[in-house]
Amino acid sequence: MIIWSIAKTTVGDALRKKVLQIFLVVAIGLIIISLSFSQTLSFSTREGSATDIMLVKSFGLGLMAVAGWLISVVMGVSLIPQEIERRTIYTILSKPVKRYEFIIGKYLGAILTLAINVGLMGIVFIAVTVFKAWGAETGTATTSAGITEAGMQKIGVFDPNTIWGVVMIYLQFMVLSAVVLFFSVFLTPTVNFFMGLGVYIIGIMGSMTQSLASAEKANAFVKMFYKVVHIVVPNFDKFQVTNQLLHPETHITSMAKYTAQVGLYALLYTLVMMTLAVIFFERKEV
Amino acid sequence: MISDSNRKLLIGLVVVMLIGIGIVQSYVDPIQLKMMPRDPNKETRELMVQLPGQFIVASVTGFKEVIAGALWIRADTFFHTGQYQAIIPIVRLVTWLDPHNIDVYTTGAWHLDYNFVDYAQMSDKRYIPASIALLKEGIKNNPGIWDLWFELGWTHYNKKLQDYEKALECMEIACKYDGVDPNTGQRVPRPEYVDRMLAHQYEKVGRFQDAIKQWKKARRRVEQMIGKKKNLSYVDQSSLDVCDRNLGMLYLRLAYRYGDMDAYKKGLEIYRRLANRKEAPADVKQAYENASKDYARRLATNNPPHDALKPLDAGFEVSWTKAAPKVFIIKGKINLCPASEYKDLAVETITHWYRDNEKLPPERKALWRDGARIRWMLTDYDYKMPELETFSWKIDTTKTVVWDSVYVSGGTFSERIDLSRDTEFYPFKANKYKLTIWFTPQQPDCPDYIQDRIGWKGEALTDKRYLDTTSMPGFKILKYERILDKKDIM
Numbered sequence: 001m002i003i004w005s006i007a008k009t010t011v012g013d014a015l016r017k018k019v020l021q022i023f024l025v026v027a028i029g030l031i032i033i034s035l036s037f038s039q040t041l042s043f044s045t046r047e048g049s050a051t052d053i054m055l056v057k058s059f060g061l062g063l064m065a066v067a068g069w070l071i072s073v074v075m076g077v078s079l080i081p082q083e084i085e086r087r088t089i090y091t092i093l094s095k096p097v098k099r100y101e102f103i104i105g106k107y108l109g110a111i112l113t114l115a116i117n118v119g120l121m122g123i124v125f126i127a128v129t130v131f132k133a134w135g136a137e138t139g140t141a142t143t144s145a146g147i148t149e150a151g152m153q154k155i156g157v158f159d160p161n162t163i164w165g166v167v168m169i170y171l172q173f174m175v176l177s178a179v180v181l182f183f184s185v186f187l188t189p190t191v192n193f194f195m196g197l198g199v200y201i202i203g204i205m206g207s208m209t210q211s212l213a214s215a216e217k218a219n220a221f222v223k224m225f226y227k228v229v230h231i232v233v234p235n236f237d238k239f240q241v242t243n244q245l246l247h248p249e250t251h252i253t254s255m256a257k258y259t260a261q262v263g264l265y266a267l268l269y270t271l272v273m274m275t276l277a278v279i280f281f282e283r284k285e286v
Numbered sequence: 287m288i289s290d291s292n293r294k295l296l297i298g299l300v301v302v303m304l305i306g307i308g309i310v311q312s313y314v315d316p317i318q319l320k321m322m323p324r325d326p327n328k329e330t331r332e333l334m335v336q337l338p339g340q341f342i343v344a345s346v347t348g349f350k351e352v353i354a355g356a357l358w359i360r361a362d363t364f365f366h367t368g369q370y371q372a373i374i375p376i377v378r379l380v381t382w383l384d385p386h387n388i389d390v391y392t393t394g395a396w397h398l399d400y401n402f403v404d405y406a407q408m409s410d411k412r413y414i415p416a417s418i419a420l421l422k423e424g425i426k427n428n429p430g431i432w433d434l435w436f437e438l439g440w441t442h443y444n445k446k447l448q449d450y451e452k453a454l455e456c457m458e459i460a461c462k463y464d465g466v467d468p469n470t471g472q473r474v475p476r477p478e479y480v481d482r483m484l485a486h487q488y489e490k491v492g493r494f495q496d497a498i499k500q501w502k503k504a505r506r507r508v509e510q511m512i513g514k515k516k517n518l519s520y521v522d523q524s525s526l527d528v529c530d531r532n533l534g535m536l537y538l539r540l541a542y543r544y545g546d547m548d549a550y551k552k553g554l555e556i557y558r559r560l561a562n563r564k565e566a567p568a569d570v571k572q573a574y575e576n577a578s579k580d581y582a583r584r585l586a587t588n589n590p591p592h593d594a595l596k597p598l599d600a601g602f603e604v605s606w607t608k609a610a611p612k613v614f615i616i617k618g619k620i621n622l623c624p625a626s627e628y629k630d631l632a633v634e635t636i637t638h639w640y641r642d643n644e645k646l647p648p649e650r651k652a653l654w655r656d657g658a659r660i661r662w663m664l665t666d667y668d669y670k671m672p673e674l675e676t677f678s679w680k681i682d683t684t685k686t687v688v689w690d691s692v693y694v695s696g697g698t699f700s701e702r703i704d705l706s707r708d709t710e711f712y713p714f715k716a717n718k719y720k721l722t723i724w725f726t727p728q729q730p731d732c733p734d735y736i737q738d739r740i741g742w743k744g745e746a747l748t749d750k751r752y753l754d755t756t757s758m759p760g761f762k763i764l765k766y767e768r769i770l771d772k773k774d775i776m
Contacts, residue, residue, distance in 0.1 A: 050468030051389055055359075058351035100288075133469045156470035210315060231308050238314055242351045247386035247428075247471065258317060265310045272303045275296050282288050 002097050003105040010109020014075050015116070023074075024117050027067035028124050034059045035128055050155065054246050056132050057162070060125040061242045064118065064169050071117050072110070072173040073196040076180030077189040079106045080281075100278040103181070107274060110177045115170060122166030133157045164255045165245045171259075171266040172239030176200060178273035179234065185280045199233060206235030234269050238262050354383040358390060370401050374416075374679040381423070381677075391424030392437050398679065399446055404708040408690050412681040418442055419674035432476040435460035440483060447671075450491050450728055457484045478508050478525055485532065490728055492743050492760060494540060501533035530556050531570075538577065542632040543741050545590035550581050573636040580635040591632030594741030598627065600749040602764045604660075604723050611776045612706035612714065619698050620725065620764070622658045623739045625651075633738045656695045659731040660723060663689035664705075667718035667769065684715045691731060719770040724754075726763040 014020060037055045080103075083089040092102060136155050180196045187195060202209070212218065213226035239262060244255065288296070361376040377394035380387060398417035402410040421438045428434060439456025443449045461484050465476045481504035488497035508529060511521045537553030540546045554577055560566055561574035584590060604618035628640040643652055665687040672682075688711070692699040705712040727737055727744040740746040744762035747753060754765040 051358075053469050054387070055355045058355050062352035129469070136469075156467045156472055159470040161471065231304060231311065235311065243384060243386060246351055246384070247466075258314075261310065261314050261317075265307060265314060268303050268306050268310065272300050272307070275300050275303070279288075279293060279296055282293070 002101050003108060006102060006105025007108035007112060010079070010106055011112045014109065014113040019074060020071055020117070023067050023070045024120065027063050027121055030063050031060045031121065031124050031128055035132060053129065053132050053136065057129055057246055058242055060128060061165055061169070061245065064121045064125060064166070067121060068114070068118055068169050068173040069176065069200060072114055072177045073180055073193060075110055075113060076177045077184055077192040077196065079110060079181055080184040081189050099281050103277050103281050104274065107178060107181050110181065111174050114173055114177060118166065118170045118173065125166065126162050129162055130158050161245050161255045164259045165241055167259055168239045168241050168262065171263055172236050175234050175266050175269050176236070178270040182273045182277040185277050185284060200236060202229065203234045203236035206230065206237040238265060350383040354380045354387065370397070373397055377420070378677070385427040388424065388428060388433050391421055391434055395421045395437065396441065399442070404711045406704065408688065410711050411687045411689060412685060413679070414442070414446055415672045415674045416677060416679045416681065419677040423677050430463055432460040432463040432465055432480055435463070436480055444487070445730060448729060450487065454487045454491055457487050475511055478504060478511060478521055481507055482528065482532065489536060489742065494536070497536060498533065501529055501536065505529035527560065530560055534560065538636065542591045543594035543738065545592045545595070547585065547590050554578055554581055576635050580632070593631045593633055593738060594746050596746060597748045598740055598746040600747050600764055602749050602752045604766045606721055606723065606768065608774055609702065610706065612712065614703045615700070616662055616692055616703060616723065617700045618660065620658070620660065620694055621697055622694060622736055623655050624697065625653050625655060627739050628655065631738060639735065654696050655735055657733040658694045658725065658736050659691040659729070660694060660699050660725050661689065661691045661729060662721070662723045664719055664721050666716035667720050683710065684713055686712050686714050686716065688712060714775050717772050719775060721768045721770055722765065724763060724765040726758065726761065728761065
């Protein structure tokens, strides 16, 4: 109950922040603008709207990722320091509120805010892709083949995998929020912002650290170092499923199964961060 | 405050969860690896270095497809401003960033094949190996769909290189796969024309029984597609008619060209079905009526047709002279085909070309059936088209390779070929060159009506000097070859 009260307050505070509102509005506006991608590539050998839809999807998912990152970091860095700065933390902790409840409540509030933001962007994104695909056709012939008799084929309107795409974006920023919250226990917001950025960049290059960890010519120490980095730093690239959404036929047979696996990964990582945050916050003098 | 023991417990829990993370990673990593672009090759790395910083950052931080899309739009701009050289590096980068974008492979290959042209609009053939390598890379990255196999077979081996056997191989593979909905990724049937083009390809290489089987298979598939009615607005009765008319015509041609009366009967059965339909076109009805009568008459008199079995002296004459340095005149004669050759052909039963031509006033009467083309090729003597293992657009600029065709009109052909204006295209660095001038009945620019007289495989062709029966086993072609010295060129 206490946790839920803290979470609700955190959501209320976050939603009132102008900067977060602007991120959301701009992202949604740009997603809507992507509807104007119409027959963009006139030199393409493929006729129809397939390329446009691909652009809309990649653009939309990219924007959601950027907005999600900004929202989770900007919100996360100030979660604890703001309470300390405003001295509201003394009021809260003087009540029968345990420190771990405060941390969990704050995190819950952050990910609820994130859910609202990503959810809104996701709804607009899916609506835009459906609208774009509605009645759209794609050429069944390549023009270079010189076959003029081939007709146009209607394309599917709703791609259920887009839902998993939105879920993946949410999951990755759920993890990032946990990381940023953990840092916010002992770092100032500015330092935390750059730490969040750094962790995200290393995390997004997860496949690179994985390659380095298994590079044949690398020495054992380097391999071990990257192996540790690969496990310790959250692999945000695992949540990047844009390519799978654009070309689902070539990738994962079950997007739901993949999402479940990555969801478990996100959950474990979040729990690690939260546990560490609780341990550190318990010893922090406020 | 949590106690020390609880803290230790929590730390232990963190360690356990990290192990759990490692285990989950071991499941997810292999799946993820499959989706990754392969390591960039040297050229791609060089290109990435030239990219603006924000592109590199964005491409390694998870926005690869957005960047790929932006670069592809940029390529479109380059295309419309004539900056063709700039497009190919973009193709390389986009396929690296997004190796599953089929459009980039097909458009990139088409661009390499057709858009680097000299002043006379002849494309630079040195790019063809790169184009094929790009498509093969696309196939490697996107196995299991028809698109790129068809593109490789039809556009490249068939149209560009005229390697009909390789084209057939590719199109056979294309016909094993379906397509994919570009939005949902759901499997969708491959377009029915892919199956039809395979039938045509069998016909082209002279495998008539396989062509017949393929036409039947293509028709059955169209029937199934119509039955399913799943977003396939382009498949309807007319698609069935196309299969029927082509199969019927194949049977009739087998009869007219080679005297196969059994094929005649089967062709008539198909045409009867087409002619009896309510909305049957008048020409189909007329063709059926005339062919029925012709069939009955020939059967009664035991007189099967033999249009392509009557010898035809091609009288092939060709000359290649230097008009100026790197400027040549190709000239010659070929007996394809005087109007008189059509007088008693069995195929006249359905075409009536000779009869209609005879009715025309003298000034409009055609003396020849024009339309064939003579092909020529000039290359460095030792030139062999390279087979690239990996895609690279860096061509060997010291090599000269050029080919094109000349239209035959009134049994003669003549053209001035100016290779002096584009020194980058035609460097002429070698000391010796090989010139080949030839005609095959297989080539895409040999019209059906020419084949009606000489057969699919050139069975009717004879020629005192240039008849070649060894270059393409089973086929008769006309071929002139000559070795040129530098002085013949410069």
